[in-house]
Amino acid sequence: MSTYNVVIIGSGPGGYVAAIRCAQLGLKTAIIEKYDTLGGTCLNVGCIPSKALLDSSEHFHKAEKEFGEHGIQTGKLTVDLNQMIKRKDDVVDQTCKGVAFLMKKNKIDVYYGIGSFKDKETISIHGKEGKKEEIKAEKVIIATGSKPVIIPGIEYDKKRVITSTEALKLKEIPNHLIIIGGGVIGLELGSVYARLGSKITVVEFADRLISGMDSTLSKELQKVLKKLGFDFHFKTKVNSAKTKGNKVILTASNSKGENISLEGDYCLIAVGRKAYTEGLGLENVGIETDDRGKINIDENLQTKVPGIYAIGDVVKGAMLAHKAEEEGIFVAETIAGQKPHINYNLIPGVVYTWPEVASVGYTEEQLKEKSVNYKVGSFPIRALGRARASMDIDGLIKVLADKKTDEILGVHMIGPRVADLIAEAVVAMEYRASAEDVARMSHAHPTYTEAMKEACLAATENRALHL
Amino acid sequence: MHFEVKIPPVGESITEVTISSWKKNNGDFVEQDEIICEVDSDKTSFEIPAEKAGKLNILKQEDETVEVGTIVCTIDTESTNNTPSSQSENKNEDHEESDSPDEVHKTGEIIEIVVPEVGESITEVTIAEWTKENGSFVEKDEIICEIDSDKATFELPSDATGILQIIAQSGDTVKVGDVVCKIEVGSSTSKPKESQSSSSKTAPETKRSNESYVKGHPSPAANKILNEKGISPSEVKGSGVDGRITKEDALKASKSQKEEKKGVSEETGDNNRSSRREKITNLRKTISKRLVSVKNETAMLTTFNEVNMKPIMDVRKKYKDQFKEKYEVGLGFMSFFTKACCIALKEWPAVNAYLDENEIEYHDYCDISIAVSTPKGLVVPVIRNAEKLSFQGIESEIIRLAGKARDGKLTIPEMTGGTFTITNGGVFGSMMSTPIINPPQSAILGMHNIVQRPFAENGEVVIRPIMFVALSYDHRIIDGRESVSFLVRVKQLLEDPMRLLLNV
Ligand SMILES: Cc1cc2nc3c(=O)[nH]c(=O)nc-3n(C[C@H](O)[C@H](O)[C@H](O)COP(=O)(O)OP(=O)(O)OC[C@H]3O[C@@H](n4cnc5c(N)ncnc54)[C@H](O)[C@@H]3O)c2cc1C
Secondary structure (H helix, E strand, C coil), X not given: CCEEXXXXXXXXXXXXXXXXXXXHCCCCEEEEECCCCCCHHHHHHCHHHHXXXXXXXXXXXXXXXXXXXXXXXXXXXXXXXXXXXHHHHHHHHXXXXXXXXXXXXXXXXXXXXXXXXXXXXXXXEECHHHCEEEEEEEEEEECCCEEECCCCCECCXXXXXXXXXXXXXXXXXXXXXXXXXXXXXHHHHHHHHXXXXXXXXXXXXXXXXXXXXXXXXXXXXXXXXXXXXXXXXXXXXXXXXXXXXXXXXXXXXXXXXXXXXXXXXXXXXXXXXXXXXXCCCHHHCCCCECCCCXXXXXXXXXXXXXXXXXXXHHCCCCCCHHXXXXXXXXXXXXXXXXXXXCCHHHCCEEECCCCEEEEEECCHHHHHHCCCCEEEEEEEHHHCHHHHHHCCXXXXXXXXXXXXXXXXXXXXXXXXXXXXXXXXXXXXXXXXXXXXXXXXXXXXXXXXXXXXXXXXXXXXXXXXXXX | CEEEEEXXXXXXXXXXXXXXXXXXXXXXXXXXXXXXXXXXXXXXXXXXXXXXCEEEEECCCCCCEEECCCEEEEEECCCCCCCCCHHHHCCCCCHHHCCCHHHEEEEEEEEEEECCCCCCCCCEEEEEEECCCCCCEEXXXXXXXXXXXXXXXXXXXXXXXXXXXXXXXXXXXXXXCXXXXXXXXXXECCCCHHHHHHCCCCHHHHHHHHCCCCCCCECHHHHHXXXXXXXXXXXXXXXXXXXXXXXXXXXXXXXXXXXXXXXXXXXXXCCXXXXXXXXXXXXXXXXXXXXXXXXHHCCEEEEEEEEECHHHHHXXXXXXXXXXXXXXXXXXXXXXHHHHHHHHHHHCHHHHCEEECCXXXXXXXXXXXXXXXXXXXXXXXXXXXXXHCCHHHHHHHHHHHHHHHHCCCCCHHHHCCCCEEEEEHHHHCCCCCCCCCCCCCCEEEEECCEEEEEEEECCEEEEEEEEEEEEEEECCCCCHHHHHHHHHHHHHHHHCCHHHHHCC
């Protein structure tokens, strides 16, 4: 039986990054994945394929709506959805192979099959066609990720009532796609099909979109999605959804207590994801999950069983690939005797609509709740030369800073490429920079990043230059 | 005063470095710890901070290649600056509770306190600890500082009454005659507010109000390093913008000594693989230098013998209580050994001599150095004219000196001038050793533990308490015959203590 210093269950961004870091630290490492390809949700049915389709559909949208203005005549445009999906599959395929290569390069043993605890040190792996083996581990990292949540009353049939996984490989462009949930995944996939011509209706229980983020972003995002043809029902609770022939019928009740009924040809369930621990045999080692199925961990991300750690979507915290990666590194280094640290408040949240949405640190709502005295500096994207040149004029950057010390407490962005821009805010905040610090740093002209500088100037003493 | 800034040793095998850039101009006023120069070695580049505040005088130019230890600039610490005084840098978190400087009636006079002459051959000392805080009010003759030299620790009293301004920091090595602090002369009064305006330039206050919220905030990498070292960011002085702790600050940080002991016991058992670096004390530095030079510069070798301790033990057993009652000190083995050595030294004067280049200095007296181990290292106080002392005289002198040694209170004269050394490794359980000569002496006697061993006596095997003894000696002036005879004579005297009395 092979013995390892560390065995990792699950090869998503949490698991495979942990494996690489363990190997870098000289630990003999193995990783177990139940599917045939490595990379987990993120690479196979999450971040990467959704971005591939978002980019393709945005090209189409631009060609259709903006090329004329640029002086490019296209004639009649058509969408080859099969090709779009195939290109996406190729991107996924290359990325997953990249992970397999990294495993090989770092001499990490990869086992395909369902990993489950036999006891604290023994993991059994149930492979395909009844193949079964066992390996020994000094330390185990659980990185089994998450699965979509299906709410009661909804008949998930994978054909017309679907989750993100199916939405990434539809055979046709829906006429009317109803999306349950106004969160990140729903709005991203909704954007894909809206750009390709679908009518989109979002049914959301809360009173705004992306409800965890700063409400300014919700408002701005709602505006731009409305322009794209989105319809919204807020404070509305879905009661049922089911396929009837070529249609999907959805019933819901709104805040006034009225029952409404919607009819579309597809319904995407995007109400969140839940931790996934099925088949893991947690009961054999005495690890428990909380009421939402997440594995309980301590501040070192260790479960109550010493030597067994858990990271990523399967534990508390934001369900984001980069959060899972940081945790993977954290646990690997902790196992190697180092003392790393994660600043959870500075893990950025990102939505890849167009314009993109990105945010880090405290929202205005949180600062109010904590009764922190703060000031706001805001700068609209449309005031940038770069934005007018590219015709991407929607959005703004909002900087929240401590009233007394000028320390940046939160940065909230909606605009072109802000998913990339947010990194500047993270760096500034890791070093606890003040708004004026950033305002005094040179930002290349013309770029979208100038909005960050201007928002910081605005926060400093309300002295934005180009407003 | 001109303070010299040298290229510090940066790593094994690096002997020279190149000055890549001066961050400050010649003649600039620099603050303590401000980075003044960037230097490249073939392995890395590093920065040189100003060790003192003052006016910069650059001696080596950019692109010059210089050896480690070269003086690259001097800092004129006398030169004044118009910014708040540089001493403000060493902030005192709890300075409120000490006598507030605001209530001091100043005369305007400033007195400098320098490192006093502490003994021949001592040219530099290390500031062990300031017992008074910067900015606090001190009385004349009050102890303000503890100083380590390579021979002893001594205390520095204040020469005046007034406010203390510390210049040399704990851990700094300073030369005899260097200014370590200033006293702003003044008397303590109880009418506070008037004098406040005159003291408005008092550093800690202005500094405090300027202090940024970010002071002491570690960068992500610095944070991890500090966690691993078990150091809290509050113990580290940040050199980054507004006092941020940079990765380099964290790499250089070391734990304060008190914390360390705690850390070690906490970590054990957890597969701890961390290591620590500590600056060695002057005492340790001197010990190491001396030991190596003795090994290199003398022709040292060791002769052994064994001593049947039964006769002495019998004597002790018999008279121990009476002795104690009469003299109020215990009757130990040391007095027997000291007496025996004194007699033998008289008979073999080379063992009691110094070699001084072309001359041999013989001593007609026996000043016996006794090695005493203390928390800071080994010290060797001297029993003067041991040959004249009674058993009781020797025992009480040893007790007195050992006590002072443990308290770090020995003076330099009390530790210099011995003609022969006795060291007792037996107290730690050593069975046999080859002690190293204590220069300029020529020989040392090593005592060891007493063990019950089978022993042939009158053709029969009996069990006797046996001690092995060793004599290391400098073969350049002591011949084999002398050294061996000396040790045999010591053995003879110890095995038949009557001889000590009769001197036969
Ligand atoms: C449509 C979509 C878009 C997304 N877009 C983004 C984005 O743009 N940015 C972002 O940061 N995040 C995004 N996410 C979220 C992101 O995918 C997750 O946060 C991330 O994948 C979590 O990583 P993980 O390593 O914890 O788990 P996962 O990526 O879920 O990986 C877990 C792996 O463990 C395997 N596994 C489970 N149980 C076992 C077992 N018993 N034995 C062996 N293997 C097992 C699973 O098969 C899976 O491969 C998106 C998610 C979705 C669904």
